[in-house]
Every structure is written in structure tokens, then in C-alpha cells.
Amino acid sequence: MSIPENASKLSPDEIYDRLKGCIFGAALGDAVGLATEFLSKSKARELYGIGPISFGSDKGYEFHRDYHRRRWDDGDWTDDTDQQLLIVDSLIATNGLFNSRDFAHRLSKWVNKGYPELNNKPPFGIGKTVGTVLSHSKFEAKPHRASWEVWVRFNRNMAANGALMRTAVLGAPFFWDEKQVIKQTLQATKVTHADPRCCVSSLIVTNLISRLLKDNTQDILPDLDDETKKEILKWTQSGNPDNQSDLDIDSEDPPSVTKSRHVKKKSIIGKIINKVSSKGNNSETNYIIRRNSDKLKQNNPREVVKIPENPPPGIDTFGADPVMSAFVRSVVERYKFITNSVSVEQQPEKSLTNFQVDIGEEALLKYCFPDNLASLELDEGSSIGYVYKCLGSALYCFTRNLNQQPSEGEAFKTIITELTLEAGDSDTNGAVAGALLGARIGYEKLPKSWVDGLKFKSWLEDRVNSLWTVVSGKEDWVEVDDSYKSIDVSQGLKKK
Template sequence: MSTLAPAVIRNRIKGCLFGNAIGDAYGLATEFMTTRVAKELYGNGPIAFGTDPGYPVWEDHHRPITDRNDFTDDTDQMLVMLQSLQQTQDGILHPINFARRLTEWENHGIIEIGADPGRGLGYTVGRVLSHRDFSSNPHRAAFEVWDSAGRDLAPNGAVMRTAVAGVEHFWDEHRVVENAMAAAKITHADPRSVLSALISSVLISRFLRGGGSNLAEDQGRVWNPRLTQAGYHQELLSYLERGTNLQGDSTLNPTYNETPNSEFEPKNYDKIEHERLVKTSIAGGTYRDQFKNHRYSDWNKDRPKVTLRDDIGWVGIDNVGEDDAAGALARSVIADYKFLLQQTHVAPPSEPGQRVQDQWAAEMESMCFPQSMGQLHLGANDSIGYTFKCIGISYYGATRRQDPSPTALEYGGGEGLFRGLMEQVTIEGGDADTNCAVMGSLLGARFGLQGGIPENWWRNLQHLDWLSETIDGYTNRVLAAYEAQGQNQ
């Protein structure tokens, strides 16, 4: 269970899920830019967000003005997972239900907010969703796509949506692990992608259980007692192989343990769309409606000249240092689950004397605990979507100390750390919205919404009312299940 009071857990759950959305929306400012281009446009910041001043987001076809302060497909897919869990109500991520809800999102978007169908759909997820067997055997579909690409495609599309897997049944780490693996393998068969989702989810769950604040207390805790049980390692390794052809026909069609309650229930599209339009009319229109006459000639008009700040307001990501307790907690997650990379049979062929699996495990550790942010080369064009870059910068950022004496008040405390990290990681470019979404979810789980994320940022997020209602409803169910579990012990 957790050492935290229910009110604190609630704040951290909301921080985790809002942190995902805020990081996603903030990082859009430089998504797919090289570091050089991002710095030419924004210098060393700040970038305007919410109603805070800064360099306006560069406007182009990828980031139109109508998308300011709005999240993207990263958070869309996290919310699709949340809605799947809310439908089944049993705390289990059912792969077929989630798969069909992803297809619903591809076809209809999140209709409650009028989001475009399948906006930002990535290459790997798109190929898997179009596979002939996706709706009935998603794990097998994902494997066939990965296999056809040479078993060397490990993008970040699984980890970007995984925050909710760390919240669901956060007090039961075994359930968190299974849910994260089930959700990741729906579209990503590469063990590196699966492990990225798993270690992100597990770290979130340990933050929600009170970890990362007291080093001595954490060292005495057993986070997942099953890790010491005979056969458990093999059970998880076998799950990684599920849906592959490594053991012949017996693994072609994994058992998904479907129940009547897990059967996919499509949304009432017409009803939801009508309700959305009525609300929009009452509110006097949407944010997008303000820019219906916005023309190409207005893009980036009167943009201020970029000049570098002499002082960014705090000591910075590479100088603030690692927080002892948060860092040790993150390292414990890697230590507990790296065997899944080291011992898996789901891997491309190895060169003589060089096991791919060992290289993967070593790379994950080095990228999650780098010497500096620059070591990750976030803006390098040839690998911006690599899953270890995303989980690496997320682990690195989420384990930083708070600056004890920032030169600008807005960089103090948990909120200030969140602000400073978002600025610096976004200005590195690359797949910045995904990097910041995952990092934001970890920071939110560590510090909470109130006190952990600048209030001006989350209160000015597009679709705030719907997002708040959705997250509150989900949080209420999770905490009710948590309290019921505590009463039964």
C-alpha cells in the first residue's frame, strides 16, 4: 500500500495525468526540429505557455496557432487507455478492448473534444492498427509488423501513453507490470519499447506509494514481493514472447482472458457530438473559433528577435544534481526489471560474442542515468523517436533536485523544477512533445498537480473542463478501489 494520505495520492494522480498532457502540449513547440533550429527560434527560452510570456510558438502546418496549449496524440492515446479501463472497471488492461478503442480513436478521434481522427498517428502504430488481425490478436499483429521491419524498430509510441498504467492499481506492482506490458505489446513488440513503458509505469506507481522522498525508508521496502518467488521471472519473460512465433504455433494466439465486462462498447458518436456542440455554443465558441480568419500571411508576424538570456533563472538540468531518494528509487526499478532485456528470446540475431540483449540492457541503464542531457542527443534527426531517448530523458529529469536558491522565484520548488525542465528539454528539439509528456507524468507523480505544475499552465490547457472531469472520475474509481483493498487487509 502507500505511505501517503489519500489527499496526497489524489493530487499526485492528477499531477501524473495532467503532467502528461502539459508536457505533451509544451513540447509541441519544437517537435521534429533539430536542436540547432529549435535554438535559433527560441534561444534559451522561455517559450510562451498558458498566459506566461515568452517566445511565441513557431507557427507552421505542424503547429498552427489553433493548437496552442493543446495536447496531441500522445495524450489522446493515454486517454483512450483510461477510457478502456473506465469501461471494464476491473483494474485490468484488456488488450482487445484497448485495441478496438484505439481503432475507434483512429476513425473518430476523441469526439468529446472534437479532436481529429487519429491525429499524429505514428508510423509503427499506424501499420499495426491496419494489420488484418489487430482487432482480434493485437499482440500477434504488433509482432508481425516488428518482424517485417527486421526486429530492430523500437520507437516511443508505447511509453508515451503509459502514465495511466502506472496509476491503475498502483498499490499492486505486479498488476502495474502486467498492464504496462499488455498495453505496450498491442502496438510495439520490441522489448525495448515494452520495457520503456514498464519502467515508466512502475516508477509512477512507486511515487504514488510514497517512494522517492525518504531514502532510508525506501531501502527497507519490498515493492514487488513476487520478484523473489520462483518462476516469476520466467512468467514475465513468457509474457514478452506471447503473440510471437518463437515457440511455434502455441504462441500464435495468446489467451487474453476476455470476460463479458471486457467486451468493447463503442461510444454513442451522434449523442456525444451533439452534446459537445451544445456546450460549445453555450460557451460562445471554442479556442479554435477565435482564429477562423487567421491567414498564412499572419504566421509568425512581428515575432521578437531571439536573444540569449544571461540567466535562465535556475542552475539548470545538468548542474542541479540528482535527488538522492528519487534517484535511488529510479535505479531500483531498473535493477528489478532489466532481466527482461537480458534474458528475453525476443531479439534479432546477435553477432558472435555480442549478445544483443546485453547491449540493450546496458544502453537502457546508461541512457536513463546519463552524465548530462547532451549525452542523449535528443535532437539528432536519425533517432529522435528512439524509445530509450524518451525514457532516458524522462528518468533523468524526474530525478533532479529542486534548485534550493533559484535566481528567479518561478523556478523554485516542484513547480519551478517542472518549468525549468520543460524549457530545457523542449529547446533540445527532437520528439519533444513525447519526451516532455513522459517526463511530465513522472514529475507529476512525484510532486503532484498542486505544488508540482505551474498553475497558470494547467489552468490554461485547452479542453480543461472535459479533461478535469475525465481525470477526476478516473481518480475517484482508482482511490475507491485502493481504499477497499486497504479495508480488506
């Protein structure tokens, strides 16, 4: 893979900065969002007021260390970022061509062992949809078939946010080729989530990312032609046993193992990567620090929460950035037809889960363009993991006018903090919003106090740099531990 000439209005340095901003922004939104995950909004306000929440070197209200939050150390992210990094690892191993069986095998291995490089234990709380699909007998051999059958078993109304939280990074490989971005996004989404609402949500986010990397946020794109729409709708049916097998985009065979590469020559991009890597100690010993430690972190005495009589204006008063709002609307309008891919026979008559039965374009538009964050009711107990709620909150945050803050980094902190204080599935909401905001402003403008507070910052930089060598097609590989590329994807795969 190599970036074609004139694929972007940005320089290679700027593309790299936005890619890194996407991945680090997601990790920050996830790590900060953990502060209120699964809490009600009223409980979050009781614990943290209107913020700030302590993170990195920033002072504020300390994390409430109940049993759930005690299992993570300060500055660590959750399973949301882990799963996005599994996609990153898979893309590195397959030279940017997503392979659903490779990812499925990595996901299964991670569920059982966590990330060995982080001396990790099996993850906590992977979600009902992901857990159910992973337990399917066909999962590693035919993940799309497994997720489809689970979706049907739950009356075709299983629209959780577990795929949306991990797929933003798929806007980077082949960002100049819209059709390839669409195909790879659907391949990754349908490994665990077959519902069209999950498909369209992931596509909206990855295409926003790809267009940010092209820097064509102000370009007016024509509607997709009918033939392309038909092909995309066929892809959304991948895994359907009633389909002809040649319509599936599930990967038939695991990829061959990718060999390690080494630095061969210098270029402008290579110098950037080496410069960034040299800022931190990348030795493996720094990475082997136990996550989710056996000795659970205890609560310190909490500061009494004080809510000022005249609190500062929140992000609702920022107003919408007209360019970003038009940009988002154009992408949503471009892909909303996917919501109609469920036939009349397939539409659920009732919900067997706690998610709304929202079929069609109107439901998508309602969530994508809320009046404010509160209207999404992100902490409503029966639907905190609903994919449209996560998508809507991320798009709302992404389209805010950042000029209302002293800097874009301060705006990022304010937006992620307010989103966190809405509670609910706050780490996932934060991960998706953080990915979009990070790609919008770039890594260099993310709040340094937060970035430096990430427990595995150097380890994450290595992942980003290795992915960039794949996306850019350069031979300037950073000297990092790349053993994670050489996973034996054939081991343990079930026969068809």
C-alpha cells in the first residue's frame, strides 16, 4: 500500500498527525470516560459536580474507586481501546487489508488472555453482543455467519455499540478509496454486529475519518450511484445463509504471517516517526506493568463536591461549527440508505433486548442531530449501550465550535469531560467522540497533560508508528518490538 499522489490536500506530516490524533483521542476518551461508566447522571454529578475530573497532571475530583473502577490503574484505558488496537495489530499483519478471520482469532485470543505485552488479564465487560457471538461454534471460521445467526436469534434487534467503539481507525488504510473504506468497515463491524444500524453507524464514523485525512471536509460529494448502493447493501447481508456465498465479504482464509521489517532508509516521514518515538523510552520493560492488579486500588477520602451557583457555560453554548455540521450531515445523508437494508420480513415485531426498534432513515437522523447532549438520555438504564446514542453523542461533540475555548486542547478536555458527566456507557461514548475530535485537531493539539497521563503512552506510540508505515507505504520502519505481527492465525481456527 502507498498513498497515491494528490490523495490528500494535507502533507504526510499532517496526515500522520491526524491518524495519531484519532487513536490517542479514542484512548483518552475511553480512559476519562471510565470515571462514570455505568453510573447515572445524578450519581456522576454527586461524585464529580461539573468537574474537572482528575486525569494525568490535571487536578480535579479523583476517580470514584468502586469495585468496577478499582480494577484499572490510573491512566489506563478499557476494552474499547483494546479492541481498536486489535484491529490495528491485524492491519499491520495484513498490510492494511482487513481480514475478518485474522481479527476474529485475535479477538478470541484477547478475550482469553488479554494483551500479553501489558501483562494483562482477560478483559472486563466485553458486552453481551460480543460475548454471545464469540461463544458461537462458527465464530473463528465464519465470524459473519456467527454474528448473523446471533442477530436472528435475538429477533434482529441487537444494535449495541461494541463495533462502533473500535472501528474508527479503519478510516485510515486506503483513506483515498471510499469503496475500500466502506468494505473494510463492514467486514470489521459484521465480525460481531450484524444489525444494519451498527453497520451504518460505523460507516459514518470511518468515512468522517477518511475525509479528514483527505482534508475534503468542505467538498460537496454527489450521491452514490445506484450500482454502488446495491453493492454496499449486498455487503451488509454478508453472513446471511440465504445469500449466495460469493456475496459474502467474510474472509475465506487467514492471511500468511507477516515478517518483521526493519529501517532501510530515511525520509521526511521516517524522521518524523523516529523523532516521535525518541521522546519516550520504548523498551519492553516499561510495558510489562500489571493491569487490573490483584491489589485493588482503594478510594482516598473524597473532596466534597461543590457546584457553583453560576457554573461556566457548557458545550451546548459553544454552538455548532457550520463547516463541521455541514460535513457531518453530508456523510449521514450519503449512507442513510443502509438503514433500509432490513426487509419487511426481517423487521422485528418486538424487542427481545432493551434496545429500541428504530428502523429506517428517520430514526438515524433523529439521533445524529440532537438539540443537546441531555436530550440523548445517555444514562437511561435500559439503553445505555444503544449504537445510535453513542453515534449521536459523538457527532454532537465533534461538531462543536472549538473557538469558544482558549485552545483546541482545552476544548477537547471540556467536551470529553461534559460527555463523561452524562454518564451511562461513558467510556464507549468517549472513545468514539475522542477518535473524531482527535482526528479533527490532530495529536499535537491534544491536551499534553492528558496524553502524558496515559499509562501506556509509549506502547501506544509504537502501535501508531507501525500502522503509519503500512498506511504510508514507506520502508522506514521504527525499531520496535513487532512480535505482535506474527500471530499464528491458523492455530485454533475451526474447520468450515
